[in-house]
Amino acid sequence: MYVVVNAAQSVDGKLSTRRREQLAISGAEDFDRVDRIRAAADAVLVGVGTVLADDPHLTLDEEARRVERLRNGRAGNPARVVVDSTGRTPLDARILDDAATTYLLLSEAASSDRREALAATGATVIVAGDDRVDLADGVAALADRGVDRLMIEGGGEVIFSSLAAGIVDELQVYVGSFVVGGREAPTLVDGAGFVESFPQLRLTDVDRLDDGVVLSYAVETAREQE
Template identity: 65%
Template structure:
């Protein structure tokens, strides 16, 4: 399995403001790059915080890219995966529409009523007691034939994936904004590392819109 984290951050490393409102950090060319990466992936992965804050569809926007996927014998859109330990995903969330298959990864702590509600809209994966065990959940996704996963956030999930040693590649658009704020989300939130920091190898630097896309491969996994 190949796990690619893709994100857009301000020049000072923030994903959004302290209000956690969605901001347009990149521009049209980078949006097209992200759409191509989605189209090349088997699934798009987000944490429940992103679903609650932004209500994304996580589908391929370009008609030609969707058509190409179908010509290749794949669904028009990649699957969607929500990491949601407690089953907080609303049943009317855009990510649960019928545009693509959706998996919701739960922990055993998710209430029964939430499981029952979500089971009508998504494939459920249970892994872990209090929090989703990402290693087990991703192994289940791989068993279902999902080989390239594109992770779109947020910062808590991205940190957890690095902590679990699951990230193969990081693609980061760094845009021309200063957001600031000690409480604004960053690329990798969570508890943070104090030792055994993941090591990255810079693979490419590409100027796009008014920023740059930095591509790193993860060395120590």
């Protein structure tokens, strides 16, 4: 499976404010770039924090791209994946509608009642991990279900877990031309952080869009270095 992480941040690396409010970091040109990446993916993955904060739909914006996917024998929209260790996804979340297939990656910490309630919405529930979702196992389960190209859209906790699991092949970051600040504001990579072994990146492209830049990196994971 090929995994690409895409995110937008301020110059100081913030994904949103300390209030966890959604920010319009980029503009129309970058929105179209993100839509192209989604259209090329078999599935789009976010963390439950993103679902709770933004209630995203994660479907394609451009109808022409949906039509092209259908012509190629694919679903009109890529599948949607939520990393949700304890099953906090609201039952009325937009990501659980019938616009696309939805996978929920839960851990053993999610109660059986919660698993059943989420499965009753039509989502496919995958249990991977004990107290927290094991992303390597979860991604392997998605691969078994035909996901060959996965787009990860964050947030910072999921991006950290993805890099820590060594599953990321590519990182694309839009950097907007403003500063947010705040020690409690979420950053591009949150989680526990790396203290000894750090993921190594190789810059492959720089592209100016709107009033910012897109930095593209190949991720030199431990898996690749072995």
